[in-house]
Amino acid sequence: MGQLILGQLLNGAIIGTLYGILALGVTLTFGITGIVNFALGAFMMLGAYVAWYLADGIGMPYIFAVLGAVLVTAIGGFIADQALFRFTRNNLVNGLLVSIGLIAIMEGGALLVWTSTPKDMHYVLPGVLHIFGIVVPKMKLAVFALLLAVILATYAALTRTWIGRAAYAYAQNPEAARLMGVNTDRLQTGVVVYSTALAGFGGALYASLYSLEPTMGSLYILKAIEAAILAGIGSVLGSLFGGAILGVTEGTGSIFLPSAFRDAYGLIFLVAILLFKPAGLFAGKK
Amino acid sequence: MRPASKFLFASAAIVALPLVAHSDFALTILIFSFLLGMLAVSFNLIFGFTGQLSMFHAAAFGISAYATHLSMKYWALTFWEGMLFAAALVTIISIVVGAICFRFKLKEFYFAVVTLAFSEMARLIVLNWNSVTNGSLGINLQDKPTLWIPWEGVTKVDGTLTWYYLSSVGLGLTILVCWRIVHSWMGRCFAAIRLNDELGDALGINVFRYKLAAFATGNFIAAVTGSLYSFYLGFIEPGFLSIDQSLAIVAMVLLGGRSMVAAPVVGAFVLTALPHVIHFSAEVRAIVYGSILILTILLMPQGIVGTLASRFRGQRNAA
Numbered sequence: 001m002g003q004l005i006l007g008q009l010l011n012g013a014i015i016g017t018l019y020g021i022l023a024l025g026v027t028l029t030f031g032i033t034g035i036v037n038f039a040l041g042a043f044m045m046l047g048a049y050v051a052w053y054l055a056d057g058i059g060m061p062y063i064f065a066v067l068g069a070v071l072v073t074a075i076g077g078f079i080a081d082q083a084l085f086r087f088t089r090n091n092l093v094n095g096l097l098v099s100i101g102l103i104a105i106m107e108g109g110a111l112l113v114w115t116s117t118p119k120d121m122h123y124v125l126p127g128v129l130h131i132f133g134i135v136v137p138k139m140k141l142a143v144f145a146l147l148l149a150v151i152l153a154t155y156a157a158l159t160r161t162w163i164g165r166a167a168y169a170y171a172q173n174p175e176a177a178r179l180m181g182v183n184t185d186r187l188q189t190g191v192v193v194y195s196t197a198l199a200g201f202g203g204a205l206y207a208s209l210y211s212l213e214p215t216m217g218s219l220y221i222l223k224a225i226e227a228a229i230l231a232g233i234g235s236v237l238g239s240l241f242g243g244a245i246l247g248v249t250e251g252t253g254s255i256f257l258p259s260a261f262r263d264a265y266g267l268i269f270l271v272a273i274l275l276f277k278p279a280g281l282f283a284g285k286k
Numbered sequence: 287m288r289p290a291s292k293f294l295f296a297s298a299a300i301v302a303l304p305l306v307a308h309s310d311f312a313l314t315i316l317i318f319s320f321l322l323g324m325l326a327v328s329f330n331l332i333f334g335f336t337g338q339l340s341m342f343h344a345a346a347f348g349i350s351a352y353a354t355h356l357s358m359k360y361w362a363l364t365f366w367e368g369m370l371f372a373a374a375l376v377t378i379i380s381i382v383v384g385a386i387c388f389r390f391k392l393k394e395f396y397f398a399v400v401t402l403a404f405s406e407m408a409r410l411i412v413l414n415w416n417s418v419t420n421g422s423l424g425i426n427l428q429d430k431p432t433l434w435i436p437w438e439g440v441t442k443v444d445g446t447l448t449w450y451y452l453s454s455v456g457l458g459l460t461i462l463v464c465w466r467i468v469h470s471w472m473g474r475c476f477a478a479i480r481l482n483d484e485l486g487d488a489l490g491i492n493v494f495r496y497k498l499a500a501f502a503t504g505n506f507i508a509a510v511t512g513s514l515y516s517f518y519l520g521f522i523e524p525g526f527l528s529i530d531q532s533l534a535i536v537a538m539v540l541l542g543g544r545s546m547v548a549a550p551v552v553g554a555f556v557l558t559a560l561p562h563v564i565h566f567s568a569e570v571r572a573i574v575y576g577s578i579l580i581l582t583i584l585l586m587p588q589g590i591v592g593t594l595a596s597r598f599r600g601q602r603n604a605a
Contacts, residue, residue, distance in 0.1 A: 102576065105573050105577060108570065278392075
């Protein structure tokens with residue numbers, strides 16, 4: 001029993017960092033452009049399929065496949081920003097609906113190109129490790145470490161670099177940031193592109209562990225939004241913790257309750273946090 | 287033209303249409319458009335007129351579809367009693383959900399997300415309560431509602447023509463009710479809330495009460511639609527409560543136009559008819575649907591009816 005719980009904790013933490021990296025994109029996009037990009041889930045799906053295609057279809061080494069997936073999603077994000085999101089800045093409802101239209105287009109496109117048959121990537125890093133008596137596939141640990149590293153690096157970049165401080169400044173007071181010489185248009189485009197690249201990176205790593213389906217993104221973006229709100233929109237490290245809390249709850253919950261309830265935990269968290277602590281668990285630092 | 291004469295003119299056209307067009311195919315599309323039009327018009331009461339992006343509409347629609355069938359099955363109610371029961375149930379649920387959201391002053395995105403959460407919980411219950419709802423397989427509905435029709439007595443509502451008239455009566459009543467509400471003092475309170483609810487509050491409008499009134503009324507009509515729609519289709523499934531269904535309603539309203547009571551019907555008609563007129567595969571349909579949504583928002587924020595109306599008005603002013 002103890003091992004089962006420990007194993008589920010670890011599984012939950014890995015899934016949780018996947019939620020976290022999408023939640024980070026949600027938080028950043030919302031802070032800088034004032035919209036919630038639901039299409040990040042679709043970008044994650046795109047990244048996963050591109051990585052799968054590059055690794056298994058063409059036979060590139062997995063690392064280059066991941067880089068390729070990040071590149072493709074970043075370009076996709078740039079096009080989406082210039083063609084669509086540029087016109088919905090700070091208009092929440094329109095941004096929401098445009099991103100939903102974009103999901104329909106991307107999922108429809110993925111169904112046309114890759115069909116609905118689930119795709120599985122070859123084992124990138126076979127083998128397992130034994131930690132405290134539980135068996136952990138090496139690849140899961142690698143994915144966990146990579147996601148964690150990227151989220152922490154993003155946090156470091158936001159707090160240590162000029163651009164990061166500019167982004168914070170913009171989130172707090174757009175007018176003042178513009179007067180201080182922040183190129184706000186470029187900053188907004190940059191954040192949209194960066195968040196889609198994050199989603200693509202998460203998707204590319206996801207592809208090495210789980211089966212791919214064109215509709216996989218919608219579940220993840222819902223969880224990511226739940227995680228972002230749970231943590232408090234605007235909190236960078238919070239999105240990691242929010243994702244981890246959600247993932248771990250789902251993992252351990254499925255030991256005690258039927259797995260049908262899996263998707264309900266996040267919803268219950270969401271309603272509870274918005275009613276009792278609407279600013280989120282880790283509110284404070286923008 | 288005055289609104290009343292417009293309404294009578296449209297009603298006359300709808301009544302007369304089957305006498306001219308004898309196509310079951312066209313009438314079927316119109317029945318679906320009318321039923322979905324009821325859904326879109328009632329949603330627009332919450333979204334377009336009161337400014338609250340509710341994601342609960344599909345849940346109200348789907349809960350009612352299940353509640354109607356289950357109450358008929360377990361308590362041997364007739365269709366109309368079942369429909370009343372379902373509508374009452376949905377109204378009570380939406381008052382609870384709405385009271386929670388509005389008491390805690392959830393707005394915009396947060397309101398959308400919390401209503402979405404409640405709606406997803408309802409879907410998960412329907413999906414997993416296999417012994418009662420038959421899970422993801424859904425339920426085939428064998429019954430049809432009965433109706434007293436002059437010269438024929440009590441008959442089953444079966445066949446396209448009867449359903450056509452039933453659904454047009456439903457749509458007509460929905461538009462009348464919503465029109466009356468929007469053009470009353472209550473509608474002005476809704477508009478005040480949409481434009482600036484803090485200011486409305488300062489002016490003495492009970493924001494909580496009117497938001498709740500709009501939410502409950504809209505969901506009540508959605509519940510009635512759910513009963514009719516499911517028994518016309520003869521099938522219910524958890525997909526009725528899905529996010530996609532909610533979004534389809536939003537798309538109908540945006541496409542038709544959100545500033546006029548009857549405008550969403552046009553959106554419902556276009557989105558219903560389009561896939562039948564031009565044959566698409568499911569994938570291409572999703573792409574077309576997404577493109578329509580995006581293009582409408584970016585290029586025609588007033589919707590088809592709104593854009594046409596303002597163009598028409600502009601020409602008349604120029605002349």
